[in-house]
Structures are given as C-alpha cells and as structure tokens.
Amino acid sequence: MTYYGGVEMASDPEFSEEELVQKAHDASARQANDEVLTVCETLRAAYPKSAHGYGLAAVALRRLGQVDASNAMVWKSVKAIGLRPWHLITMADTAMDFKDWDEALRRWKDLRMAFPAHQKGYFRAAVAHREMGQLEDCDRLLEEKMSRMKPEAPDFNLWADSAIDRGEWELAADRLEQMQKAFPKEPSAYVAGARVMSAFQHEKNAAHDSQYAEKPRSLMQEFDALYREMRDISFGLQDMIDAAGWIVRCRAVSPQTRGAQRLFQLAETDKNLAKVLAGETIAPPTYSADRPIKPLFFFPIITQTDNLTPLLEKMAQDPRFEPIILCSRNRANDYDDSYAFFSKTYSHNPRITVIDGGAHVNENISPYELGADVVFFHTPYSHGPSYPFFLWAGFVARHTRVAHVNYGYFLLTLEGTEKHIYDNPQIQVADMVFSESDVSDRVFRASFGDERVHKTGYPKFDRFRACLETxxxxxxxxxxxxxxxxxxxxxxxxxxxxxxxxxxxxxxxxxxxxxxxxxxxxxxxxxxxxxxxxxxxxxxxxxxxxxxxxxxxxxxxxxxxxxxxxxxxxxxxxxxxxxxxxxxxxxxxxxxxxxxxxxxxxxxxxxxxxxxxxxxxxxxxxxxxxxxxxxxxxxxxxxxxxxxxxxxxxxxxxxxxxxxNLFPEGSSCERIADVVAQRITGG
The missing domain is CATH 3.40.50.12580 (CDP-glycerol glycerophosphotransferase, C-terminal domain)
Structure with missing residues (x-):
C-alpha cells in the first residue's frame, strides 16, 4: 500500500489524480451524473485527500435530487481534508437549488462566520432574502458586503433589483447610475436601465413626477448610444438579447432596435423563436426533399461580397439550391446600398431571391424569419458585435446551420499571435468550415476538429481560373x-x-x-x-x-x-x-x-x-x-x-x-455545394 497525505490508498492506480479529476470534470460538464459518481468513487479510493472526488460527487448527487446524500458527501470531505469554503457553499447552493431558503441562509451565515472575507456569504444570502421577499435584509447584506470588500457589478444589479421589486424607481435609477460610474462598460447596467423604464411604464405610477421618471429614460438613451458603438463594449450575445427584450417591452424602440422589436413580437406566437431568444439551441429542421435547399448569403454592404458571390452564382445554377441574399439599405450612403446593387445585378435570375432587409442594418430581417437552411457570412467582421444580435452567427446558429468560407488574407496571418479567424467566436459556432489549402486546413482542424472542416478550395479562385492565362x-x-x-x-x-x-x-x-x-x-x-x-x-x-x-x-x-x-x-x-x-x-x-x-x-x-x-x-x-x-x-x-x-x-x-496544395484546379464552389447538400439532406 502507498500513502497520500498520510492516508492509506490503493497502490499503482490506473490513472493519475489529474487524469481522474479531468474525467470527472468532463462528465460533470455533460451532466452525466452517474458517470461522475463512478469516476469520483475511483478518485476517492485512489486519492482520499483529493477534494474533487467529494465536491464533484456532491454536485452530481444534488443534480439527481439526492439532497441528503449530497450533504453527507460534503461532510465526508470535511472529515478527510478539513473545513473549506466550498463545503459550506456546496451545501448552501444545494439548498438554494431546492428553494429551501431558510437552510440556505443558515449555510451562508456559517460561511460568513467561518470565512468572513468570502463574498458569496453575503451576495448569495442577499439573493435568498430577495427570493423570500425580505428586501430590507437583502439591502442590508449587500451594503455590508460593499463596505467590507470591493463592490462588483452583480452587487449593484441585485441592489437595483431590490428597489425595482419595491417599485422605488428613483432609488433603482440612482443605484444603476452608481453602477455605471463604477463599471462604465458593464452591459448589465444598461440592460437593467431598460428594465427600470419597462417596470416604470408598466406600473404607470402617476404619483411619481416626470423629473425623476426621466432618469431611467436617460439610461435608455445611453444604452442606445452604446448599441451603436458595440465594438468598444464587451456586450455578450445574451446581454444584447436581454437588453433588446426590455427595450421592446417598454416600447422605447429606436432605429437601433426596430429589427429586434419585430423579432420579439413574432416570438409571442412562435414558440421556437421564444426558446431561441431565451438562449436555447433548436436543432435545424429536418430537410424536406420536396423543395430546394435555401442557402442565405448575408451581404450588409456592397464591399462585402467578392469572397462569396462565385459560390452564390454557382448555387443559382444548381437545381438543388435556391439562394437568398439578405441586404441592408444604408440611409447615409448609396454606395453601401447592397439591396439596390444586388436587386439590379440579379434582376434577370429568378433562382436568386434578393431581400430588402430595411433602411438600415439594425432594421434587417432576421435569418430566422427567412427559413434558411444554412447561412453564409462574408468574413468574421461582417457579423460581429457592431451588428444587431439577430444577425450574429452565434444567434443564427441557435436555429439553423452556419457556414464559413475561408479567404486569402488568412494565409498571411496563419499561426500569428492574432488568431482572429480560427479563434473568432463568430466562426467557432459554424457547423461547416471550408478551407482553401492543406496549410489552413491543418490549423482549422486543430481548432474545430475533423467533422466540421472541409478542404474545398476558395470560391474566388473559380472566378480567377476562368480569367487566368497560364x-x-x-x-x-x-x-x-x-x-x-x-x-x-x-x-x-x-x-x-x-x-x-x-x-x-x-x-x-x-x-x-x-x-x-x-x-x-x-x-x-x-x-x-x-x-x-x-x-x-x-x-x-x-x-x-x-x-x-x-x-x-x-x-x-x-x-x-x-x-x-x-x-x-x-x-x-x-x-x-x-x-x-x-x-x-x-x-x-x-x-x-x-x-x-x-x-x-x-x-x-x-x-x-x-x-x-x-x-x-x-x-x-x-x-x-x-x-x-x-x-x-x-x-x-x-x-x-x-x-x-x-x-x-x-x-x-x-x-x-x-x-x-495552395490552390486547387478551380472547382471550389462545386465542392462546397456538394458538402452543403450532403450535410443538409443527409444524402
């Protein structure tokens, strides 16, 4: 026998502690709870002092609804390694999950007494008090936390929520203004600002004068300005959806949110769309063989076209496809009016449908509304945070397939420190990634795996080959x-x-x-x-x-x-x-x-x-x-x-x-079309 931390353990375990911990974490991430318990049992037997063997097992038992067994596992860990903050946090979170608020508050109090510098003992207890309707206690704990340690953005959010729950709109607005000063680029401050205005208008509380009623409206205006400058703000996709939802509910719609308004209105009757907006991923519909495949090409401006138009035109010649172009109309610049350009360019091609997405990119129709089978974006930059959420690849991927076609610029940056193509979050969600050569294919496969990557060549070269004098x-x-x-x-x-x-x-x-x-x-x-x-x-x-x-x-x-x-x-x-x-x-x-x-x-x-x-x-x-x-x-x-x-x-x-193998012979578009057809039809 060998010893680990003074405790007898099995000799020569098959896996190292790190390997077993990783296996348990992987299973936990998949919520394969029975597998977690099996791996953790092996982990505890081989490495009795490993905290992960107890902690991950306790979480798995909680997920299985076995509250007493989960807490018992925590106490076993306390006996094995001594009391740690996570022991009390795990038992408190278990109580929170099962809405046993009194038990949760006891555990959070134990955490504050044993580990007074641990912020969760205050914040999560404040959450529990709010769930119980004890808003003054919620405020008291939040204010104690913020006085003892550096305030964090969630503290201000919960503090404002407590005021919203009481209908104290001025107080909520004041707290959010404090949050904005402390965290000027924190998206949730502006999302919450929209909520304040929404709640205020919903209540129609005439007892409040217009002077402070303008405070949440001012927050709305600031959010609207930030919406237009999203490259400088770390708004996530769900932040944008949540914010747009509150703006729509309070009817404070501007040109920056008009497209979102239409989508939220549609979600009132379209249950699948409601799930997509809530953050769920809906499997693409099963393809029906009685119609052509509908690939959608998002072309926000004319300058973002040349990498994909050869593929578009190839698909328009293929009876398996009926392509759609989604455009926008920029009010300020005819040069950027992609609808005027493409509707004229393809006016004599009945197999290409050109959609007028609206007078501005923020008013665009969503690919969801067009029922596309797959969506192609020009580059990682044509569907990022500067566009409304319903045009992001991350949102589109929740309800249909997304495809990315590589382009020549990538070869220059390949394996540089700026991994803006193959690590780009908009590309990471793609179901199909098309590479143009061996060298980029290798890098894409390292990032995406083999299943999603297809070496097909680059569509622009099909057009180049037609004009090339060899x-x-x-x-x-x-x-x-x-x-x-x-x-x-x-x-x-x-x-x-x-x-x-x-x-x-x-x-x-x-x-x-x-x-x-x-x-x-x-x-x-x-x-x-x-x-x-x-x-x-x-x-x-x-x-x-x-x-x-x-x-x-x-x-x-x-x-x-x-x-x-x-x-x-x-x-x-x-x-x-x-x-x-x-x-x-x-x-x-x-x-x-x-x-x-x-x-x-x-x-x-x-x-x-x-x-x-x-x-x-x-x-x-x-x-x-x-x-x-x-x-x-x-x-x-x-x-x-x-x-x-x-x-x-x-x-x-x-x-x-x-x-x-940089450039194939000039049949890239045909190869890409074949892959798309096979992936969608399964044939």
Missing amino acids: VPFEERVKGKDKLDVIWTPHWQMAEDPTGGTHTSNFTRYVDTMLKLSERDDVVLHVRPHPLLRPRLKVLGMYDFDEFDAIMDTFEKNGAVVYPANEGVSYVEALMSADVLISDFSSLVPEFFITERPIIFCRTDDVWNNGKWIGPFGKTLINEGCYTVDSENELLAMLSTIVAERKHPKMQNMQRLISEN
Missing part, C-alpha cells in the same frame, strides 16, 4: 513593349485608431505610383481596396473629392483605374497583370495562382509585431515575393523586373504552391 512569366512578357502592373493598396492606415496596425501602402507610395503611371514601359492598373476611399474620409486624410481627383490624375496619365467598389470587376485585370504591387492584402497569396512577380510593400509594425503576419505568411512573402521598404527599393525592383524580364522567384512560388 503562360510562364518570361514567355508572356517576351516582346511586350509595356508590362501590365497592378497596384492594390489596402485600407488600414497608421493614423487609423481602430485598425491597430499600418497595412496600407497608399499614402506612402501614391506619389511614386503617379510617377510610375507616366512611364512608357508599363501600363499601370490601380485597384484600391473597396474600404480605402471611405476610410481616408473618416480619418480626415482625404475628402472624397480629393481622393477622386488623384484617381482622375492616374487616368489622365494613362493608368486604368477600377472604382473602389465591387460593382466593377477587377478580376480580369488582376489575372492578366504581369506584376502585382501590393501590401497586407488577401490579393498577395491569391495572386500566387499566376506564378508571376509580386512586389510586397512592408511596414515595420506589421512585419515585426508577430501579430498580423504569422510564420507561414512570412515564408510565403520572403520566398515567393520581392519585399521592399521604400520608394527607391520599389522603383529599383520594378525596373529590374521590367528591364530584365526575369522572375527568379517563380520556382519558389511553384514549390510553395505544390508543397501546400
């Missing part, structure tokens, strides 16, 4: 008077406070490019990123007129300019170009398909911070591209390529493509 560089440029050079500046500026990085070569090289456009040995093609023009305007760097004047100068010099939107295709120019000059853009790895020269304009912060360019991206750029750091280097490199008509890195590009 002639080796040195052969294609032999005898040409002028080389076609395409410049594709990205949109993120060093001056951009939201970008966190400087990726664009526009401001750094625009004068150089204007000079280049005058040369008689090249034809310059200028294709700015679709977001560049508005970003320069937002940053106060160039007004639209100033930017457009620069583009006009390029054209006067003989350059070919592609307007900064997705309505004008640049694909043919990209695939016909002899040389690409670019920066931190998805077009860099995508242009590899041509096996032609790429001049990569580096910026120090991006290149060296380890965040935005990962090891594979650096290998791709260093071995396959010609890197430059200045105007002189750029012009020298280009002159060498133009004058000598040589491409010494072509073999490197071919090797990288072959080793990583």
Whole structure:
C-alpha cells in the first residue's frame, strides 16, 4: 500500500489524480451524473485527500435530487481534508437549488462566520432574502458586503433589483447610475436601465413626477448610444438579447432596435423563436426533399461580397439550391446600398431571391424569419458585435446551420499571435468550415476538429481560373513593349485608431505610383481596396473629392483605374497583370495562382509585431515575393523586373504552391455545394 497525505490508498492506480479529476470534470460538464459518481468513487479510493472526488460527487448527487446524500458527501470531505469554503457553499447552493431558503441562509451565515472575507456569504444570502421577499435584509447584506470588500457589478444589479421589486424607481435609477460610474462598460447596467423604464411604464405610477421618471429614460438613451458603438463594449450575445427584450417591452424602440422589436413580437406566437431568444439551441429542421435547399448569403454592404458571390452564382445554377441574399439599405450612403446593387445585378435570375432587409442594418430581417437552411457570412467582421444580435452567427446558429468560407488574407496571418479567424467566436459556432489549402486546413482542424472542416478550395479562385492565362512569366512578357502592373493598396492606415496596425501602402507610395503611371514601359492598373476611399474620409486624410481627383490624375496619365467598389470587376485585370504591387492584402497569396512577380510593400509594425503576419505568411512573402521598404527599393525592383524580364522567384512560388496544395484546379464552389447538400439532406 502507498500513502497520500498520510492516508492509506490503493497502490499503482490506473490513472493519475489529474487524469481522474479531468474525467470527472468532463462528465460533470455533460451532466452525466452517474458517470461522475463512478469516476469520483475511483478518485476517492485512489486519492482520499483529493477534494474533487467529494465536491464533484456532491454536485452530481444534488443534480439527481439526492439532497441528503449530497450533504453527507460534503461532510465526508470535511472529515478527510478539513473545513473549506466550498463545503459550506456546496451545501448552501444545494439548498438554494431546492428553494429551501431558510437552510440556505443558515449555510451562508456559517460561511460568513467561518470565512468572513468570502463574498458569496453575503451576495448569495442577499439573493435568498430577495427570493423570500425580505428586501430590507437583502439591502442590508449587500451594503455590508460593499463596505467590507470591493463592490462588483452583480452587487449593484441585485441592489437595483431590490428597489425595482419595491417599485422605488428613483432609488433603482440612482443605484444603476452608481453602477455605471463604477463599471462604465458593464452591459448589465444598461440592460437593467431598460428594465427600470419597462417596470416604470408598466406600473404607470402617476404619483411619481416626470423629473425623476426621466432618469431611467436617460439610461435608455445611453444604452442606445452604446448599441451603436458595440465594438468598444464587451456586450455578450445574451446581454444584447436581454437588453433588446426590455427595450421592446417598454416600447422605447429606436432605429437601433426596430429589427429586434419585430423579432420579439413574432416570438409571442412562435414558440421556437421564444426558446431561441431565451438562449436555447433548436436543432435545424429536418430537410424536406420536396423543395430546394435555401442557402442565405448575408451581404450588409456592397464591399462585402467578392469572397462569396462565385459560390452564390454557382448555387443559382444548381437545381438543388435556391439562394437568398439578405441586404441592408444604408440611409447615409448609396454606395453601401447592397439591396439596390444586388436587386439590379440579379434582376434577370429568378433562382436568386434578393431581400430588402430595411433602411438600415439594425432594421434587417432576421435569418430566422427567412427559413434558411444554412447561412453564409462574408468574413468574421461582417457579423460581429457592431451588428444587431439577430444577425450574429452565434444567434443564427441557435436555429439553423452556419457556414464559413475561408479567404486569402488568412494565409498571411496563419499561426500569428492574432488568431482572429480560427479563434473568432463568430466562426467557432459554424457547423461547416471550408478551407482553401492543406496549410489552413491543418490549423482549422486543430481548432474545430475533423467533422466540421472541409478542404474545398476558395470560391474566388473559380472566378480567377476562368480569367487566368497560364503562360510562364518570361514567355508572356517576351516582346511586350509595356508590362501590365497592378497596384492594390489596402485600407488600414497608421493614423487609423481602430485598425491597430499600418497595412496600407497608399499614402506612402501614391506619389511614386503617379510617377510610375507616366512611364512608357508599363501600363499601370490601380485597384484600391473597396474600404480605402471611405476610410481616408473618416480619418480626415482625404475628402472624397480629393481622393477622386488623384484617381482622375492616374487616368489622365494613362493608368486604368477600377472604382473602389465591387460593382466593377477587377478580376480580369488582376489575372492578366504581369506584376502585382501590393501590401497586407488577401490579393498577395491569391495572386500566387499566376506564378508571376509580386512586389510586397512592408511596414515595420506589421512585419515585426508577430501579430498580423504569422510564420507561414512570412515564408510565403520572403520566398515567393520581392519585399521592399521604400520608394527607391520599389522603383529599383520594378525596373529590374521590367528591364530584365526575369522572375527568379517563380520556382519558389511553384514549390510553395505544390508543397501546400495552395490552390486547387478551380472547382471550389462545386465542392462546397456538394458538402452543403450532403450535410443538409443527409444524402
């Protein structure tokens, strides 16, 4: 026999203590309570001093309704290892679960007496007092806790709830104002503010004057402002749903919540939707073979289209599918009116339904209302916290399937410290993840497992392949008077406070490019990123007129300019170009398909911070591209390529493509469609 903490234990146990604890935790997370009890019994026999063998077993017994056995297990633990705070917490929580409030209060008092610095002894006891209607006692314990230790956001919430329960709206508003001062970015403060106003209006208490009735209304207005700036606030999905629900109930609806109002109204008659709004996950409906599959493509603005439109158009040619495009109409900018663009673009295609989601993205129809079988989002950024909750992938995944199609930009960031693609919470909920190559497939599988990941290739390459002339560089440029050079500046500026990085070569090289456009040995093609023009305007760097004047100068010099939107295709120019000059853009790895020269304009912060360019991206750029750091280097490199008509890195590009199976032959959309059809129909 061996000894553990002075207690006799079985010799040579099959599993280590850590392994058994992990098995018990895993079973507990699945609420496989009988399995928890079996593992914990083994754990206690082998490691009698292990607290987890008692604690997890006590929780499992509680879940099975065996209150006395649960408490007895706790006392066994006390005997084995001495009294710990969790012993009293477990017994108190057991009493709370079974609404035995008197017993719970006794246990919370025991915790305060034995461990006076433990916050749960005060907070959870206050919860029990509120459940019993003892609101003054609830307040007393909360105020004692907040005086003894640093207040936390839940303290203020419960404190305000106590005032709401008594109908003391002014007091509730005052307490929430204190919470907002202490926790200015705490979502629940604003959710509770909506509740105060809801309760106030519901009661219609005319005895309260309008002066302090405006306090909760002011909180509502602050919440509404925060709703528009959600990138800076850590609102979770359920926070947003809860807040929208209270706003709708008190009829304080604004343009920021109009879409939510419609959804909550629908939930009054749609029980499944009510469950979805409450946080439940509803299994996607069984597919009925008497209709085509309905894939929905969410395109909030025109600039967020080019990664998915080839797939959309392929599905429209496939009798298995009838695609839907969900659009929005931005009041402020016709350029962003995706409904006007797509309804015109596909007006003659009866197999594509284009939905007008409303005058603003916050008024959009929810994918729930459209009955889609699967929803495709453009990028992780097109369905994040800056959009209303009913367009988030996390919400959509509660009631239908979500699919993510990878894009070239990811290859540059692969395994960098900024894991914003494969760790993005919007992508984590996807049922189907489509990768374009071996290298990203490996990373996706490490994050998502094998079942959800499918290596299919990248839809944009289907369109690229259709325009690609597969002639080796040195052969294609032999005898040409002028080389076609395409410049594709990205949109993120060093001056951009939201970008966190400087990726664009526009401001750094625009004068150089204007000079280049005058040369008689090249034809310059200028294709700015679709977001560049508005970003320069937002940053106060160039007004639209100033930017457009620069583009006009390029054209006067003989350059070919592609307007900064997705309505004008640049694909043919990209695939016909002899040389690409670019920066931190998805077009860099995508242009590899041509096996032609790429001049990569580096910026120090991006290149060296380890965040935005990962090891594979650096290998791709260093071995396959010609890197430059200045105007002189750029012009020298280009002159060498133009004058000598040589491409010494072509073999490197071919090797990288072959080793990583970077780009398939051009049937990506067909493969993705087959996977979607199989996953949905089961056939």
